[in-house]
Amino acid sequence: MNDPMQIEIKRRRTFAIISHPDAGKTTLTEKLLLYGGAIELAGSVTARKKQRETSSDWMELEKKRGISISSTVLQFDYNGFRINLLDTPGHKDFSEDTYRVLMAVDAVVMVIDAGKGIESQTLKLFEICKKRGIPIFTFINKLDRPALPPLELLDQIEKVLGMHACPVCWPLENGAFFKGVYDRITREVHLFEKVPGGAYKAPVSVHDITDPFVKGILSESSYNEIMEELEMLDGAQKALEINEVHAGKTTPVFFGSAANNFGVEMLLKGFLEYSNEPLPRKAGNEIIPLDGPAFSAFVFKIQTNMNPQHRDRMVFARICSGRFFRDMTVYNTRNNKEVRISNSHNVFGRERETANEAFAGDIIGFVTNADFRIGDTLSSDPEITFNEIPRFAPECFAYIRNVSSSSYKSFRKGIEHLLAEDIVQSFFLKSHAGNIPLLGAVGPLQFDVLQYRLKDEYGVDSNLEMKQWTVMRWIGDADATDTADLQLPYNSAEGTDDRGRPVLLFNNTWSMQYFMENNPRVPLHDSPTN
Template identity: 30%
Template sequence: MNPRSSRQLRNIGVIAHVDAGKTTTSERILFYTGENHRIGDVHNGNTRMDYDPQERRRGITINSAAITVHWKGVQINLIDTPGHIDFNIEVNRSLRVLDGAVVVFDGVAGVEPQTETNWRLADKYRVPRIAFINKLDRVGADFLRVVGMMEERLGTTVVPLQLPVGTEGDFRGVVDLITLQALVWDRDDASQPHRSLPVPPELVELADHHRARLIEAVVEQDEQALNAYLNGEPLEAALLRRCIRRGVLSGAFVPALAGSAFRNRGVEPLLDAVVDFLPAPKDVQRAEGEPASDPEGPFAALAFKVVAEGHGSMVFVRVYRGRLRRGDAVLDASTGRVERVSRLYEVHADDHVEVDELQAGDIAAIVGLKETLTGHTLCDPAHPLHLEEISVPEPVIDVAVEPRTREDAQGLAKALQTLLREDPSLRMRHDAESGQTILSGMGELQLEVSIEKLRSRHGVEVQVGRPQVAYRETLGRAVEVHHVHKKQTGGPGQFAEVWLRFEPLARGEGIRFESRIVGGAIPREFVPAVEAGVRRAAQTGVVAGFPCVDFAVTLVDGGFHERDSSAMAFELAAAAAAREAFAKAEPQVLEPVMAVEVVTPAEHLGDCIGDLHRRRGIVRGQQARGQAVAIDAQVPLKEMFGYIGNLRALSSGRAQYTMQFDHYEVAPQKVTAEVVMHG
């Protein structure tokens, strides 16, 4: 019998704000499940999950890493994701294909900006999750304060399943509220199991109070449990676990566990919670149009990551339905091409184990697909379907890249194409005026890492300009334009006539195209060429050459010639009409505005706020965070270059900040004038 057919499976991700201890938690999971025989340490640069040389050097996660482990007879496919906002696409695409998540919180800092962003992503993809409140051995750590922050800032119901035994440096274990037992780790040595003891006398009252609240919160999930509770009967641990599982799967609440991964405390109970409370593939409520997990149905999978290797690409997939074997043909529903699978791999971080077959629920890698990209649907050619794509954030920062030598010029184009294939949040365009290649991304760190990859992986030396803000342009008012494209050069002529109406849209709406052609004024086959022409013109706006966004265009009317009209003629006509419309529509420059959080000691609060105001920032609020104060502000990206140096000087090196893209808004006249002058 195939052991894979009767397996129990969990597909989970570990997500968190940068520095919450996510990779350390993942490394401890590998140790306790027997996947690693020694513990990897982020500080020593020898972790299994952060295997890229840049990750080890920088001490951060850049690429999401997948690994397969086993705990108590259950197979766990674990993905460790980056915490830094610049690599948020990695979290986004991982959450899209996972069934559950462990969200790691810093026991001192609590809910941080990137945790909020990741939490909203998990909401979007309807991913059930459990919380692991980590670093409870640190000074200022407070388990119940973080639970309160989660409820307040994430708008969720949190049910603590444990309470810490000891605080800060004396943190030595947890009270399990389901069994009312204390689990105590006597030493930091991970090879020593915990001991089960009675609840310490000083915690009995608090434990009874929180157990009563736990029972109250979870019994609504099960009729048998609710009846027993209302009749005053004691509730068995197994019945409570069943209730918790149902509540997690339905999203009614999020259980919270306590620990210190670095000191090897609380990791085994976390693994038990993953197995007990997070869903198996068959338990997941799929989105509309997404197939139920059935190994016997027609094959369907989503490609969520592409890694370019020396001999082609490795495509990471989540299999939603059916089976896939070596040599099978699959339809890439996004390109319409049928491709053949040459090899299949189970992934263990940077090790790949070849397998003969994948089946519903698997997260694995395929070799042999030439044109598949992130977000593409792979399916049985006889049963085509489209799965929900992966949303990609807009880049906000540009950098000009030029080859050092003529030899580098040949390799650069190929290397950039590989980077774009691997990372959909990078964009590339050519600046017609300067002749430079412009690479755009989510932040300075992401671009820095990408440039380093050009050098180290592809052997291409490049000259890099200073990072610049990725401005956009938009329309200030609605306009209508009429354009006739006519060329006669001896042979067949070119003719196309278009009437187009352009209207501004709200921020973030992108470009919308609609045809209202009736009575065959323009043959149907030429309409896509009109849209293509508008979109091509929109890549370079008229104010300072930045892409034009957030407008609707309607093809109202037009004319054609039986012999001289072609798709090319209509594309040229539409592009010329669009450029004319952009110039007439009182175009405006848009600048990216960032959500900024500054955490500073209280004595430097006034200086930090004053500095944010000087940077055209709007302070939206502030709240105490342990001994410090967190300032919540919105600041234009243009004003944030070099901010870290200023902040250190203002706060004697004690303040820190994080920022992420929030929205685009119309730039003030002074900024627009600067952009036009230097654009």
């Protein structure tokens, strides 16, 4: 393989980190950057306390709340690989931003709190990965705290997630007695030393499992228990098969403590060894070859005001085929307009550097005021159009209103910019006159983010008027459905989304069931069908 484009594509690795809130996702992200050489000093999230800040949490609200609210792109080179790492939102509300990130990656690292096991948000994110066939790598975190037995954690993964869990390493105790991990591939013990605040790489000493030194730092009962567990794993576990990993049937499992930098380097190296290179994407029924002559990409994220001084608008795209070069002209196949991409960037959180070229698997950002939407296809071939990124039905609804007439212009500008990011969805109801949209969100935190950013970035105060609806559905096959004589339950509403597709809103699932029984010919869907 001497083709320069193929060489570049094969060294790309693009993945996201997912977890339930507080499992340590952003801390692990920071430590992967530390071990990948992308940063020299890790700003532990506990440094909310507050010496430093994490590279991935750059938004002001993220710094104040200590949680990841917006997905962040982080790119760096390590051991010959070009890594595109996406840190997903980490809060209790499921976010469409997370789903869009999962559409743009080739693998995920799932972080599990060793003391809690699999939690609800982890399960919801896993189902999306499973539906898309995304390979999953598991990092069981916080072994420096009291933890569930490792065999119980493996059993949870297999029973709850329905996939084979293959431990690449095995923990040596947990909590205050956590010493390190045993590498089941090399048959070596890695013993770690703590460093202040987890700011630097943890010193590691490597030993044979039978080394008297290893036996000496463990109690006799712990050592015997670990040896029995390893013997059982060797007898019962089949060897790690890369094809099974790529098919999403097996998850390699790593143990460690991201806060203390224990096991992070083993995870990074193991991920790069077992993960797959970028995979070709489908446009309609056609598979677009990675090294084909046409450049193609799709937009999965839009972020305004990453640089508040310039009020700029960054569009993030996943490259699916061909070679990108700065100043190239491409088609936005949604509106068939040509766009010149000149302000292209490699992105590292809020920081950016000019991107002169990029290849399939890369994430690029470019500053533009052109008409772009989430899901748009960019291509040098106008015939290529990737499938639309699905939306989720919101469960919270509200009208947002400007408080002061003197700030009306800034209010409208802010709403327009933030709706373009799709942090909330907008709808127009037949019963509500005027052009004020009803806003819909999967969780209430999205409204908090909207109001905070209106104030922080546009200087606008706003009031939120929450509405009673909790269920929304799109009407399927809208062109063939006559909506004139619908029998709507009390307090239900009829309207359209921002693309003119008809929707219905209900107070609760009972009201929706009532509607379906009385309108059996009207199909309802929890995502758009056209």
